Amino acid sequence: xxxxxxxxxxxxxxxxxxxxxxxxxxxxxxxxxxxxxxxxxxxxxxxxxxxxxxxxxxxxxxxxxxxxxxxxxxxxxxxxxxxxxxxxxxxxxxxxxxxxxxxxxxxxxxxxxxxxxxxxxxxxxxxxxxxxxxxxxxxxxxxxxxxxxxxxxxxxxxxxxxxxxxxxxxxxxxxxxxxxxxxxxxxxxxxxxxxxxxxxxxxxxxxxxxxxxxxxxxxxxxxxxxxxxxxxxxxxxxxxxxxxxxxxxxxxxxxxxxxxxxxxxx
Amino acid sequence: xxxxxxxxxxxxxxxxxxxxxxxxxxxxxxxxxxxxxxxxxxxxxxxxxxxxxxxxxxxxxxxxxxxxxxxxxxxxxxxxxxxxxxxxxxxxxxxxxxxxxxxxxxxxxxxxxxxxxxxxxxxxxxxxxxxxxxxxxxxxxxxxxxxxxxxxxxxxxxxxxxxxxxxxxxxxxxxxxxxxxxxxxxxxxxxxxxxxxxxxxxxxxxxxxxxxxxxxxxxxxxxxxxxxxxxxxxxxxxxxxxxxxxxxxxxxxxxxxxxxxxxxxxxxxxxxxxxxxxxxxxxxxxxxxxxxxxxx
Numbered sequence: 001x002x003x004x005x006x007x008x009x010x011x012x013x014x015x016x017x018x019x020x021x022x023x024x025x026x027x028x029x030x031x032x033x034x035x036x037x038x039x040x041x042x043x044x045x046x047x048x049x050x051x052x053x054x055x056x057x058x059x060x061x062x063x064x065x066x067x068x069x070x071x072x073x074x075x076x077x078x079x080x081x082x083x084x085x086x087x088x089x090x091x092x093x094x095x096x097x098x099x100x101x102x103x104x105x106x107x108x109x110x111x112x113x114x115x116x117x118x119x120x121x122x123x124x125x126x127x128x129x130x131x132x133x134x135x136x137x138x139x140x141x142x143x144x145x146x147x148x149x150x151x152x153x154x155x156x157x158x159x160x161x162x163x164x165x166x167x168x169x170x171x172x173x174x175x176x177x178x179x180x181x182x183x184x185x186x187x188x189x190x191x192x193x194x195x196x197x198x199x200x201x202x203x204x205x206x207x208x209x210x211x212x213x214x215x216x217x218x219x220x221x222x223x224x225x226x227x228x229x230x231x232x233x234x235x236x237x238x239x240x241x242x243x244x245x246x247x248x249x250x251x252x253x254x255x256x257x258x259x260x261x262x263x264x265x266x
Numbered sequence: 267x268x269x270x271x272x273x274x275x276x277x278x279x280x281x282x283x284x285x286x287x288x289x290x291x292x293x294x295x296x297x298x299x300x301x302x303x304x305x306x307x308x309x310x311x312x313x314x315x316x317x318x319x320x321x322x323x324x325x326x327x328x329x330x331x332x333x334x335x336x337x338x339x340x341x342x343x344x345x346x347x348x349x350x351x352x353x354x355x356x357x358x359x360x361x362x363x364x365x366x367x368x369x370x371x372x373x374x375x376x377x378x379x380x381x382x383x384x385x386x387x388x389x390x391x392x393x394x395x396x397x398x399x400x401x402x403x404x405x406x407x408x409x410x411x412x413x414x415x416x417x418x419x420x421x422x423x424x425x426x427x428x429x430x431x432x433x434x435x436x437x438x439x440x441x442x443x444x445x446x447x448x449x450x451x452x453x454x455x456x457x458x459x460x461x462x463x464x465x466x467x468x469x470x471x472x473x474x475x476x477x478x479x480x481x482x483x484x485x486x487x488x489x490x491x492x493x494x495x496x497x498x499x500x501x502x503x504x505x506x507x508x509x510x511x512x513x514x515x516x517x518x519x520x521x522x523x524x525x526x527x528x529x530x531x532x533x534x535x536x537x538x539x540x541x542x543x544x545x546x547x548x549x550x551x552x553x554x555x556x557x558x559x560x561x562x
Contacts, residue, residue, distance in 0.1 A: 036523075064524035143414040148499075149332045150524035158333075166331060169341070169502035172416055172510050175494075175520050186405060187414055 030240045033061040034068015034081030035152050037195065038229050041099065042081060044256055045248050058244065065152045069093065072232050078241040080232040083152035085159065093232040098248050100263040102196030103156060103225035104205035104213045106181065108188040113137040115207030118224065122161050124191060127168025132189060144171040145180050145192035153177065156227035157193050193225075197261030215263055229262070308541060312534030324535065330501040332521070332529040339536060341503045345511040346487055346543070348504060349497065352422025353429055353486040358479060360426070361433030365475075366463055368434070369441040381438065388431035396495030399424040404496055413508035416498030421511065424492050429482035436481065440474020441467055473554045480551040484544055490515040514540045 032042050039062045046058040063071070065082040069090050072080030086095055105121055107113060113135045116124075123129035124142055133139040146167050147154035158167070172190075174180050180192040185202035196213055199205050205213040208223060217223035231237075237245050247253050254264040316324045319337055327338020364384070368377050399420055408415030444467050452462040468475070490513075498510020499520055512520075518533050518540075525533055 064526070066524065066526045070526065141413070148520045148524075149330075150521055150526075150529060152524070155333075166334075169329065170500050170509070172414060173499040173501065173512070173520065175523070183414075183416070187408060190414065 028057045028059045030056070030079070030244055031059045031061065031077040032068075032079045032081055032231075033063055033071045033077040034232075035065040035083035035229070036062045037083040037101070037152055038081040038099075041229075041257060041260055041262065044260065045244070045253055048252075048256065049244055049247050052247075053243075056240070064150065065155070066150070069232060072234060075234070078233060079237065079244070082230040082232055083227060084155040085228065086230070086232065090232075093234060094236055096231045096233075096237075096245055096249075097228045097265050098231050098245075099229040099254075099257045099265060100218070100226050101229055102213060102215075102218050102223065102263060103153070103160065103193055103227060104196045104199045105191065105193050105208060105225070106184050106199060106203040106205050107191050108184060108186075109202070109204045110188050111137060111204065113206070115210065118161060118209050121206070121208065122163075122165060125157075125162060125167050125171065126165045127170060138189070140189045143183075143187050143190035144168070145183050145190055146171040146173055147177075147180065147193075148173050148175050151175070153193070153195065157225075160225050160227065218263055226263070305541070308534055308537045311531060312536075312538040315528055315531040316535045316538070325539070328503070330517075332525070332532055335528060337528075337532045337535075339514070339517075339539060341501050342512050342514045342517045342536065343539065344503050345497075346513040346515070346540075348418055349421045349425060349493065349511060349513055350483055350486045352418060352507075353425035354479065354483060356423055356426025357429040357433055357482055357486075361430050361478075361482070362437060362475065364430070364434050365437035365441060366467075368438050370459060370463055370467070381435070384431050384434050386431075387427075388435075392428065392489055392491045393495075395424050395428055396492035399492060399496040407508070411508055413506075414498060414510060416496055416510050417508045418497070418504050418511045419507040421493050421497040421513075422507075424496055425486045425489055428489060428492065429485050432482040432485055433478045436478030437471070437475050440471040440478070443474070444470045476554045477551050480547055480554065484547045484551070487513075487547070488515060488540075488544060490519050494519055514543075 032046070039060060042060045046060050050056055050058055061071075061077070065084050068077070068080040069082055069086070070080075071077045072093060073090075080093070082095075083101070086093060105116070111132070113132060116135055120129060120135060125144060125146065127144070129135075130141055131139060132142055144167075147157075154167075172183065174183060177194040177198050180194050181198060181200070181203055184190045184192045191206075196205070196218075199213075207213065208225060211217045211222040211224075213223055213225070218226050231245060231248070233241060236242075249265070257264050315337070319335075324337055324339060325343070326340050327336070328340050329336050329338045330341065368381060372380070403420050403423060404415035404417075406415075407413070407417060407420055411419075448466050448470055449462060452466045453459075457465065493513050494516045497513065497516060499512045499516050500510035501512045501517070502509075504511045514536050517536050521529070522533055
């Protein structure tokens with residue numbers, strides 16, 4: 001009697017946990033992994049894609065750009081997502097630009113400084129330019145806010161603005177776009193960088209080299225801080241992976257991108 | 267017949283007893299083995315990279331740029347020590363003052379209300395302390411003293427408050443453990459109450475008070491969430507109290523989400539160093555408190 005009950009409990013536990021491990025769908029036909037900046041968009045695409053193809057399972061995982069690229073190389077996923085350019089030995093993967101994201105340099109709304117040259121922004125973040133008065137602002141120290149090492153946004157900023165120069169050690173470091181924005185929104189003398197789509201009324205984006213940070217200037221090439229959002233794969237995507245990529249690049253997939261605040265590919 | 271059933275019943279009880287003892291033993295050892303597994307895992311993951319780049323450059327290097335394979339933890343080690351020292355400068359005077367008032371200068375009724383309230387402080391999640399720090403303290407520091415506000419000072423104040431319950435409750439216990447005859451003798455000799463506290467109670471309860479401070483120190487050095495939110499996390503040795511600072515714990519939590527390869531190993535190495543520091547502190551705490559127990 002007791003043994004029977006015990007077995008029943010075991011069975012119940014098994015039934016309760018097993019499907020939870022596997023997810024709702026009975027199988028995973030396609031796995032995407034990588035950048036947490038792309039993940040929310042990939043989730044949207046996967047959702048719509050699965051509605052169109054009932055019975056198929058698309059699994060989207062985070063982990064960061066580097067982890068996604070590695071997972072793609074090792075075959076743990078068919079499509080890797082990267083919010084930075086491939087480098088070094090990653091270059092043998094096939095890359096497909098699926099969307100673009102502007103990078104805004106943000107300051108407090110009360111800051112009288114409207115714009116700066118890219119070279120000046122570089123000097124600010126390298127620690128060579130420490131006071132706002134050089135740019136026509138108040139005679140106060142600049143609070144420089146950056147992202148942590150390993151972040152895709154920092155990687156893109158490093159590549160697009162800093163080049164080989166290091167971001168100086170004394171910069172305040174935060175681990176998300178949101179916290180950077182929060183700090184800049186409250187410190188009148190601060191400067192930081194976040195995704196263009198995340199700029200709101202709490203902060204103001206600087207004009208860079210005379211170009212306002214907006215979609216128009218990015219599309220005509222005057223605003224330079226743009227990073228690609230990439231899908232990477234081993235060789236050309238085939239089968240279901242190809243279908244998914246085609247869907248993402250289609251008018252419908254790109255419309256979804258635009259709705260969520262990203263920039264579509266040209 | 268009756269005796270036989272009784273004997274069988276006794277045997278069964280003995281067997282149950284053995285089973286329970288065995289089960290408890292397994293549970294107890296699994297708790298210990300978790301510690302063992304964690305230790306082995308951290309050391310195994312973290313030490314190879316330390317030796318690969320040289321212990322000296324790892325510990326004494328001033329630059330932390332993992333993407334360029336430059337791993338210098340010195341700013342974080344100093345940062346942890348600064349912030350902890352700052353927390354103690356705030357926590358010790360307030361904590362001891364509070365403990366003395368509670369044991370010597372207040373009625374039982376007051377004590378019965380205040381002590382549980384202080385102990386409740388220990389139950390507030392650290393993210394709440396961090397949030398209060400960001401919302402209230404950081405803007406205050408920025409407007410009053412200048413600088414970014416996210417600073418050694420802000421972190422010290424918040425951590426100082428966070429370690430108060432530890433310092434107060436253990437100090438109160440050790441002050442209360444001083445035999446009443448000490449107090450009575452001192453008062454009888456004509457000493458004032460403050461003189462009694464200063465010259466009789468403090469020396470008598472010294473080891474307990476020291477243990478409370480070391481435990482508070484352990485909490486301050488291990489605190490992560492609150493420091494990440496209010497210290498600014500700049501990987502540089504702070505030049506003033508108003509400069510941002512990064513602690514060892516923040517270094518791990520801040521970068522772990524995207525770290526891969528050697529960067530990840532370097533974060534484990536950060537964990538090893540933190541582990542060593544905390545082990546040393548705990549050993550000192552245990553040594554002082556066991557000395558207290560041996561004293562009459």
